[in-house]
Amino acid sequence: MINKKSESAVSAAVIKRLPRYFRYLRMLLNENKLRISSNDLAELMGVTASQIRQDLNCFGGFGQQGYGYNVTYLYGKISEILGVNENYQAIIIGAGRLGQALAASPIFTKRGVEVCGLFDISPEVIGKEVDGKKILHIDEVKHFVENNVVDIAVLTLPTPFAEEAVELVQSLGIPGIWNFTSHDMNHIPGCTVQNVHMGDSLMMLCYDIRNLDNNNEV
Amino acid sequence: MINKKSESAVSAAVIKRLPRYFRYLRMLLNENKLRISSNDLAELMGVTASQIRQDLNCFGGFGQQGYGYNVTYLYGKISEILGVNENYQAIIIGAGRLGQALAASPIFTKRGVEVCGLFDISPEVIGKEVDGKKILHIDEVKHFVENNVVDIAVLTLPTPFAEEAVELVQSLGIPGIWNFTSHDMNHIPGCTVQNVHMGDSLMMLCYDIRNLDNNNEV
DNA sequence: TAGATTGTTAATCGATTAACAATC
DNA sequence: TAGATTGTTAATCGATTAACAATC
Numbered sequence: 001m002i003n004k005k006s007e008s009a010v011s012a013a014v015i016k017r018l019p020r021y022f023r024y025l026r027m028l029l030n031e032n033k034l035r036i037s038s039n040d041l042a043e044l045m046g047v048t049a050s051q052i053r054q055d056l057n058c059f060g061g062f063g064q065q066g067y068g069y070n071v072t073y074l075y076g077k078i079s080e081i082l083g084v085n086e087n088y089q090a091i092i093i094g095a096g097r098l099g100q101a102l103a104a105s106p107i108f109t110k111r112g113v114e115v116c117g118l119f120d121i122s123p124e125v126i127g128k129e130v131d132g133k134k135i136l137h138i139d140e141v142k143h144f145v146e147n148n149v150v151d152i153a154v155l156t157l158p159t160p161f162a163e164e165a166v167e168l169v170q171s172l173g174i175p176g177i178w179n180f181t182s183h184d185m186n187h188i189p190g191c192t193v194q195n196v197h198m199g200d201s202l203m204m205l206c207y208d209i210r211n212l213d214n215n216n217e218v
Numbered sequence: 219m220i221n222k223k224s225e226s227a228v229s230a231a232v233i234k235r236l237p238r239y240f241r242y243l244r245m246l247l248n249e250n251k252l253r254i255s256s257n258d259l260a261e262l263m264g265v266t267a268s269q270i271r272q273d274l275n276c277f278g279g280f281g282q283q284g285y286g287y288n289v290t291y292l293y294g295k296i297s298e299i300l301g302v303n304e305n306y307q308a309i310i311i312g313a314g315r316l317g318q319a320l321a322a323s324p325i326f327t328k329r330g331v332e333v334c335g336l337f338d339i340s341p342e343v344i345g346k347e348v349d350g351k352k353i354l355h356i357d358e359v360k361h362f363v364e365n366n367v368v369d370i371a372v373l374t375l376p377t378p379f380a381e382e383a384v385e386l387v388q389s390l391g392i393p394g395i396w397n398f399t400s401h402d403m404n405h406i407p408g409c410t411v412q413n414v415h416m417g418d419s420l421m422m423l424c425y426d427i428r429n430l431d432n433n434n435e436v
Numbered sequence: 437t438a439g440a441t442t443g444t445t446a447a448t449c450g451a452t453t454a455a456c457a458a459t460c
Numbered sequence: 461t462a463g464a465t466t467g468t469t470a471a472t473c474g475a476t477t478a479a480c481a482a483t484c
Binding site for chain 1: 439440441442443444
Binding site for chain 2: 458459
């Protein structure tokens with residue numbers, strides 16, 4: 001059983017780093033590294049050992065003085081914290097190129113999430129099979145959610161339909177929204193949202209390129 | 219001409235917020251709002267007016283006392299800062315479902331970036347046209363880059379090939395990497411990198427769902 | 437036991453917010 | 461001019477880093 005050390009929520013700054021720990025620990029496991037100190041992990045990841053120890057201690061003492069951290073154990077704990085073993089079920093709303101790409105990729109299964117349905121409005125894609133699942137008409141989603149547990153709605157439809165989709169997801173009582181549109185979604189009552197905002201990432205890249213070697217005049 | 223106010227670089231925390239300002243200002247323009255105060259914008263975006271004024275002042279005084287900000291002018295300035303008018307050229311390395319989805323989406327053009335080439339190794343996709351551009355064999359990329367200005371390499375190939383791809387991009391002298399693999403890319407000499415890490419986003423979503431209503435026992 | 441390394445407290449640093457003088 | 465709102469300095473808050481006592 002995992003409990004936060006206190007009643008106070010763990011800060012977003014810490015949560016944001018957990019998936020990265022998860023990735024590095026998985027890598028260590030693949031290399032059959034069974035033990036690692038905060039110092040060695042810090043060097044590997046390019047962060048401070050202090051930060052690693054502080055971060056992990058938000059959730060409990062996973063290490064052992066004089067020894068370090070057992071990689072298998074720590075990986076398991078972080079998986080638990082991140083809900084990797086919860087077998088969350090996701091539906092994809094908007095089965096265009098992006099929705100289909102995600103459905104066919106290992107991104108979900110690698111993290112213990114299962115895609116259980118795809119929905120769209122376009123007759124061109126409805127009925128098509130992606131990764132063994134048929135794309136259904138969005139009108140069927142209500143019936144589907146009533147008969148299946150759905151934890152996550154992946155929004156891969158065009159941005160102009162984002163607001164509409166949020167209302168639908170809310171009305172269906174799906175707790176998690178994974179938002180790929182460029183529509184800002186914050187504070188949706190009853191839902192928790194992760195905004196991917198790929199466009200923002202591209203713009204930051206452009207900023208960085210432009211400012212690479214002090215060439216900051218126009 | 220845009221200059222940072224001092225020689226010191228603007229903090230990453232500020233840069234990360236610029237695309238969001240860009241989005242909101244575009245929205246205001248679409249609504250024919252020609253003028254906005256930091257207070258009104260703050261309310262709209264759910265941040266403090268102080269933060270907005272501080273952020274903008276990293277780049278210059280774009281407002282006017284007693285009046286506020288001219289939306290058209292401010293949008294132009296932020297576009298300039300983010301390099302929207304630089305007409306950056308991107309090639310997509312890995313023209314699978316995700317690469318094709320991005321190439322066919324408006325994500326690039328909306329931000330003034332142009333996709334000038336797609337590359338892959340799979341005979342199944344080579345020769346195929348996406349958004350009017352033919353997918354070429356990766357062996358042709360060197361020749362292509364020698365004859366075309368390329369600012370950005372979009373890495374949409376499977377993670378196991380990420381390291382190889384980085385070396386290639388580096389050797390070609392492409393300054394910007396937009397990384398969609400789950401391979402961590404930091405401190406690549408000569409390159410600036412933006413990691414999308416969609417998987418991390420999905421994991422944070424799972425964490426949030428699991429911790430929605432204090433259900434933090436396993 | 438001695439050495440190593442954690443867990444945790446204290447110090448530092450940076451980012452956010454508040455306040456207000458400058459000024460349109 | 462008076463009112464409004466910025467640009468900017470000062471105060472607060474939170475996050476990161478350093479230090480070290482606890483302990484395996």
